[in-house]
Amino acid sequence: MDLMHILYGVSFILFGPLIGGIIVGLDRKLTARMQGRVGPPVLQPFYDIGKLFQKERIAVIYSENFWVIAYLIFIVATGMIFFAGGDLLLVIFALTLAHVFLIIGAFSSSSPYAHVGAQRELIQLMAIEPMVILTAVGMYQVTGSFFVIDILAYGGLLIFVLPGVFVGFLYVLTFKLRKSPFDLATSHHAHQELVKGLTTEFAGPTLGIYELAHLYETVMLLGFVYLFFGANPLTGIIAVILVYIIEIFVDNATTRITWQPALISAWIVTIVLGGLNLIGLYLL
Amino acid sequence: MSYLKKSPWILHYDASSCNGCDIEVLACLTPLYDVERFGIINTGNPKHADIFVITGGINEQSSVVVKNIYDQIPSPKVVVAVGICAATGGVFRECYNIKGGVNTTIPVDVYVPGCAARPESIIDGIVAALSILEEKRKAMKKGETPL
Numbered sequence: 001m002d003l004m005h006i007l008y009g010v011s012f013i014l015f016g017p018l019i020g021g022i023i024v025g026l027d028r029k030l031t032a033r034m035q036g037r038v039g040p041p042v043l044q045p046f047y048d049i050g051k052l053f054q055k056e057r058i059a060v061i062y063s064e065n066f067w068v069i070a071y072l073i074f075i076v077a078t079g080m081i082f083f084a085g086g087d088l089l090l091v092i093f094a095l096t097l098a099h100v101f102l103i104i105g106a107f108s109s110s111s112p113y114a115h116v117g118a119q120r121e122l123i124q125l126m127a128i129e130p131m132v133i134l135t136a137v138g139m140y141q142v143t144g145s146f147f148v149i150d151i152l153a154y155g156g157l158l159i160f161v162l163p164g165v166f167v168g169f170l171y172v173l174t175f176k177l178r179k180s181p182f183d184l185a186t187s188h189h190a191h192q193e194l195v196k197g198l199t200t201e202f203a204g205p206t207l208g209i210y211e212l213a214h215l216y217e218t219v220m221l222l223g224f225v226y227l228f229f230g231a232n233p234l235t236g237i238i239a240v241i242l243v244y245i246i247e248i249f250v251d252n253a254t255t256r257i258t259w260q261p262a263l264i265s266a267w268i269v270t271i272v273l274g275g276l277n278l279i280g281l282y283l284l
Numbered sequence: 285m286s287y288l289k290k291s292p293w294i295l296h297y298d299a300s301s302c303n304g305c306d307i308e309v310l311a312c313l314t315p316l317y318d319v320e321r322f323g324i325i326n327t328g329n330p331k332h333a334d335i336f337v338i339t340g341g342i343n344e345q346s347s348v349v350v351k352n353i354y355d356q357i358p359s360p361k362v363v364v365a366v367g368i369c370a371a372t373g374g375v376f377r378e379c380y381n382i383k384g385g386v387n388t389t390i391p392v393d394v395y396v397p398g399c400a401a402r403p404e405s406i407i408d409g410i411v412a413a414l415s416i417l418e419e420k421r422k423a424m425k426k427g428e429t430p431l
């Protein structure tokens with residue numbers, strides 16, 4: 001890892017939320033247009049987070065602040081490792097750890113809504129983890145390395161050899177981006193059956209930190225999508241944009257499903273698409 | 285720089301409305317009025333809210349709930365009473381269970397008149413509430429406790 005890549009990693013601290021905020025802003029605009037509305041300004045996510053930091057910090061149990069801050073730190077750290085070209089396995093496990101902190105934060109309050117939200121988040125982690133790991137394994141099988149630098153340096157487009165893994169990853173990306181039909185734990189949309197699920201008890205700056213971490217995470221996950229097209233930057237960027245538009249479309253066209261079909265379908269997709277793809281690669 | 289004015293999140297509670305005003309509040313969220321273009325979001329959670337929108341008069345049962353929700357909203361916060369019922373008790377004022385308007389339980393910042401209040405006037409009321417919200421933020425920054 002040379003200085004250049006370390007610089008990429010460090011610049012993620014600044015550019016992560018900037019790019020993420022614009023992506024989420026465009027997302028909200030496009031969502032509004034799909035529903036026939038005008039929609040908020042593109043910079044709305046920044047206004048929201050700015051406002052949350054101007055609010056009073058109220059918490060019934062103060063330890064939740066600690067866990068949410070730990071969530072942010074680990075998300076930023078994972079993103080830095082990713083963009084510095086580091087080890088994909090480390091990225092995946094640190095990302096899971098970040099989410100475990102978030103779940104503990106939600107569990108530390110006594111609100112039943114936050115508890116159910118946290119349990120659903122655990123189920124979501126269970127649903128997506130196998131596919132995310134298979135993604136890394138697939139990239140390793142093709143390129144012979146878990147390091148993002150080496151994966152990017154691989155000559156061809158990974159999408160051609162890992163189509164099943166790619167589709168499977170898109171499937172679990174919906175969980176990660178908290179988009180319908182898999183926004184069980186907490187959702188971007190106003191009303192849901194669990195008040196705000198996971199984030200119910202986070203108020204003011206605590207919620208602001210959570211939202212900020214979500215921006216970082218969005219950018220990093222889209223980075224994963226980019227890896228499949230790493231050999232050709234232009235195709236990569238176009239693919240990332242297309243993938244995100246598809247996610248928005250799915251978000252608007254589907255309704256939230258219960259946890260059983262979410263979990264089972266994610267595992268079926270993992271085994272069928274991810275598994276068959278890897279077996280195919282092994283046999284070829 | 286104040287972000288409060290650009291991102292007011294609303295909590296809507298029906299104290300004992302006939303549902304007329306509720307429908308109008310929800311109408312504000314539809315494509316026709318689309319309050320999200322002002323950054324306004326209807327949250328279902330007092331801990332995320334900035335503006336507390338109440339419809340209907342306060343009755344003996346809902347008064348505890350209204351007080352409880354109000355206490356859970358982090359400062360700075362404003363209360364908007366939508367409809368005549370929320371202002372004074374309206375046509376239900378003489379009912380045995382009605383205490384009166386929202387101000388019998390919590391301090392109100394903006395009254396939106398009408399039976400039912402029209403979406404346009406509700407939006408006007410929210411916009412009026414925004415400048416009060418901003419004043420409260422400044423007061424909070426100076427160390428005074430806002431209401």
Ligand code: SF4
Nearest residue numbers: 302304367368369399
């Ligand atoms: S003001 Fe009129 S429409 Fe609104 S709650 Fe009262 S009676 Fe119903």
